[in-house]
Amino acid sequence: MAFANLRLIHHLRVVHVLIYAGSHLLLLLVVSNLILCQGQENKPPYCRNQPGPCRIPLQSLFDRATVVANYNSRIAREMFEKFDQQYGQGISSTSKMVSNCHTASLATPDNKAKALNTEDKVLFSLLINLLHSWDEPLHHATTELPNLKGASPAILAGAEEIKEKTKVLLEGVEVIQARVHPGEEEKKNAAYPVWSEQSSLKAQDESVRQTAFYRMFYCLQRDSNKISTYLQILKCRLASCQV
Template sequence: MAFANPRLTHHLRVAHVFIYAGSCLLLLLVVSNLLLCQGAEDYAPYCKNQPGNCRIPLQSLFERATLVASNNYRLAREMFNEFNKQFGEGKNFTSKVINSCHTEFMTTPNNKEAAANTEDEALLRLVISLLHSWDEPLHQAVTELLHRNGASPDILARAKEIEDKTKVLLEGVEMIQKRVHPGEKKNEPYPVWSEKSSLTADDEDVRQTAFYRMFHCLHRDSSKISTYINLLKCRFTPC
């Protein structure tokens, strides 16, 4: 019987070790992915259907809220610019929508400095009221864009994403409010949008002006919401 080559034996042992280590690593990755998936399910979207206290840290809630708010502001800006580029040429939309937002009469800080000097309870109530005030107009905008021939797919996609993310953001901000001010019951009354008839009008000019006004106002309010949430994040968590 031939004796085994010592060098070959050594290489076989090393190979065995690497194969074993690789198998363990693969198993670890599989288990980790399962745990991550389970965690994502547990916390989606904000501890939904979870009994007891939410386990998401406050900093994570704020990080998600600021990210969604910033993304909504970007989408609103892109949607407004796209609509203006597609339909605004030669039309004096701006003069028709000045000071005509349905949220115009909400008392909000005039600038970032004023917002920084506003109590966090008031800022949270304002954010929640602004988000509530856009629930109906966003729904109607998406519905109308879906059924209108010639509607830009990009505008529709952005409007739909903003509608969906606004609901997620509202849920998150309400959870933050409960966490930082558990006794808070009162929220600012939110203004009711009443331009459905203009948005669905047969008159093309009336309808386009209504969309322009909506996108202009959404862009403005999305900026406020993003600013307020970022200010709140810096008050309660590291910036």
């Protein structure tokens, strides 16, 4: 019993740290694991008298995931707008016409109406592909932004935040997918869209680097909006639209 209590205290300390880190979706996952270790008397109301392992309600998982996705979408939009305000005058109008993002190979619905007519399994696959495809670009963005002349601390902070929350969101979407469509999880070694502009971020020419970041942030805010939209559609279908 004493050992069990020590384990409980340890887990609660982890939860306390996560609260201050702001990773609410990850917090839900940790609490979910904690519940599995407790007796019936310590379970929340929705788990009491439930046979087998207790699981966080699907509604709660969707609520947290959509909050994170909406937040990422807003931060990505603000980050792009700030970058455009600071560097837009030095970027040619031709370069600003971003025709293709690195995720263009994904057959995503052109608009919300088409997304509403897309099957659940396809939307889950698109979500996971989009989230995975931004892992490398966001890593290089946070690494190279400090080297960009006059880069705003707010833009760097936004990139860091989106990078971390995208990882949390990916984990959350995978948990939801496994709950809704068991056995449909993406393969571990699946090929995701490859971002190929790392060399442009490291170029000696400042204008080349600015243009590369402009394209990246434009595509990031576009894809973040798609992620938020697809997740909200799935939430309304499979749980409830109420936040």
